[in-house]
Amino acid sequence: MGQLLERKEVPVEHRWNLEDLYPNQKAWDQDYQKVKDSLAKISAFEGKLSDPAAVKQCFELEDEVSIHTERLYVYANMKHHEDTAEPTYQALSDKARKISVEMGEALSFISPEILSLSEEQLKNLVNHPDLSFYKKSLDDMIRQKPHTLSKEQEALLAQAGNMSGAPSTIFGMLNNADLKFPKIKNENGEEVELTHGSYIQFLESRNREVRKNAFQAVYGTYRGQKNTIAATLSANINKNMFYAKARKYPSVLEMSLFGDKIDKEVYTNLVDTIHDSLPELQRYLKLRKKLLKVDELHMYDLFAPLVEEFKMDITYQQAKEEIKKSLAPLGDNYLKILQDGFDNHWIDVYENKNKRNGAYSWGAYGTHPYVLLNHKDNLNSMFTLAHEMGHAIHSYLSDETQEYRYAQYTIFLAEVASTLNEALLMDYLLKRVTDPKEKLYLLTYYADQFRTTVFRQTMFAEFEKITHEKAEQGEALTPQEFSQIYYDLNKLYHGKDMVVDQDIEMEWARIPHFYNSFYVYKYATGFSAATSFAKQILDEGQPAVDRYLGFLKSGGSDYSLNILQRAGVDMSSPEPIKQAMSVFSSLLDQMEEITK
Known part of the structure; x- marks a missing residue:
């Protein structure tokens, strides 16, 4: 394959259209300010959630703030994924992450406050006609009640949260940063570095000696760290x-x-x-x-x-056609949504310089979903496209049918x-x-x-x-x-x-x-x-x-x-x-x- 294109060189027909989320940066900034202002209003409900009218207004504001925060977050991160080296969107992604954390903190009093109510008050909320839409949310909270502690104990557990991530963090650092595998010989007899990324490629080699050497080198390396990793996994279980x-x-x-x-x-x-x-x-x-x-x-x-x-060369165009034919059993409406996705820039198709690797389907409530690909002309990429469009149409139909609170x-x-x-x-x-x-x-x-x-x-x-x-x-x-x-x-x-x-x-x-x-x-x-x-x-x-x-x-x-x-x-x-x-x-x- 030739040189990877810079992001700005990618033809428009191969890009997703994020303007369906925000037409420009100014619109994003306005929404950001709107969320900031709304977060300040939420605290007004603290101490009032025994009153059904207050609960309804609080839940409505919670949903409104969540919808806009999600959109801010999704847009900023998808812009960042187009070109991960672009500092503007690194900063925007960070800004969106911070407002998401602020939102979590601002809303954190709701559940504990409702659960601190007496059985009688809770029953009153669950059965109140004005709160019928929120019955599942309230039932969910009440289901958690036997496992929810007092306010002080919950605060203590929240503080312990920073420590609880330690086993995973330590394993991640050891596994991704500190663990070094030996060099092994590839099919051509050349000494090459064995890495997490290349390990599966070596296991897929037609040369059995290469497979065996990679296998033994990887597990020999882990064996050398077995006491540390066992202590880490044991700590996670504890x-x-x-x-x-x-x-x-x-x-x-x-x-x-x-x-x-x-x-x-x-x-x-x-x-x-x-x-x-x-x-x-x-x-x-x-x-x-x-x-x-x-x-x-x-x-x-x-x-x-x-x-x-057996080489199967399948272009992106062919992959789309084959997928449409294969999904015909799901009916005309399903195929229409699929075609919309293909025609209306839901999909970011090919790799470009510094684009996030892998594939995903993502989006925000109120607009269509998006799919990120790094398409190659092979069987695996065709299956990836079918897979991600499955997620996308699931989200599309859920969002179209359900209110925000119950769409996810x-x-x-x-x-x-x-x-x-x-x-x-x-x-x-x-x-x-x-x-x-x-x-x-x-x-x-x-x-x-x-x-x-x-x-x-x-x-x-x-x-x-x-x-x-x-x-x-x-x-x-x-x-x-x-x-x-x-x-x-x-x-x-x-x-x-x-x-x-x-x-x-x-x-x-x-x-x-x-x-x-x-x-x-x-x-x-x-x-x-x-x-x-x-x-x-x-x-x-x-x-x-x-x-x-x-x-x-x-x-x-x-x-x-x-x-x-x-x-x-x-x-x-x-x-x-x-x-x-x-x-x-x-x-x-x-x-x-x-x-x-």
Whole structure:
């Protein structure tokens, strides 16, 4: 690829149009001042929130301030992401962050004050006709009441918040700044630096020696820091236990699930159902061994490409056309919104100098969503576009249907809409492919998504569950204990036909998600729910499409499990995970057929 363009050189048709948020800097500054003025008015409600009329006015002002602050924040950061080296927008982003913090502080009295009311007063607020719109907000607050402490204790816990981030911060500094990997030889025999970024590329190498050396070099480096990292992870678990105990939760797991009102069974169902499906994962690993033509399958072979280089050149224009065809089952209105996004500058398409890397969908209530891409002409980029437009249309329909307060969907639901688009795109591509080599390429791409998003993330979730339970029973978590638990899980998941190299016992030491506890299971449940939706849409047609569109329009107007259940996916039962596993199984059938 040639020189990267400067931001100002990027053709207008490849840029998003942030003027739909603010036409110019002056408009942003005016809105900023408006928020500043409104924040000063909020304190007037302090001490008055036993009166329904005051609560209504306070909530209305809270929503108005939040809408404008969100817009200020989104615009400033998206301008910053266009060119991260541009000082004007570095400063604007910082200014927006500060006003967001100020807003949080200004609003922080509302919940504790309402919760300090007597049972009688609370009942009066919840059942007051003028506050019927805010019933879910008030119910949510009341649900938190048993876990909310006195004003003084809450203040003390808030102060402890600065310390509670320490394990994650220390791990981040050690992992990203201080940890240095040795040099290894690449495919051409040249000594090159091994980094976090290049590690996966080495694991995807066709040269097995390169894969093995990278694998051993990474885990050898972590082994050298095992005592420090074990102490850091153990400190994070102790911090979680402190908060669970202080807030009167039976366990850290239940505290983590409480916010989304997720039953513990959702978590345990996932682990148990995936255990029942491990023979399918192990069947895939057997296939992988056969396709790689190796006597033994090692842990460093899991990312190696299975199909002789099959190059799929897909331009951005072609990707858009393929995605439109693949999402036709979702109906004309869905396709119309998709086309709007393509035609009306929702998307920032290509990489330019200093542009933020990766991809995301983002936006502010009251305007359409936006999508940032760094598009390359390949299969992965086409799936990324389908994925991010799934998020964008979810936000579009939620915002269009719900008032601001209930428009934002939870993280538990977020990955469903994006992954469903990928599932429909994959189904479409597999149905029309004629070249067996291309078909095998697509099947392995999809099978690996199941392996990494469902099986691997569930194994992570199980590791978190076991380590927290051991700590809660008073057991010490030494580096040896962490490694033993992790190694045993790898043996269980990967089965007897695979060589589970001893080095993998150190992988727990490099997973940053373990510092955001009991989070990774949402990847597996989201993927399973999306796969279940896709299966229903393809099998049933319109009735399933209508239920799914109802899900997209629900935003955060109810609890996550209720929203999914109404749409036909009951995550409190093992059924959606079993449906996802049946799709995985059918991929393996097709792969076995081609490779007979």
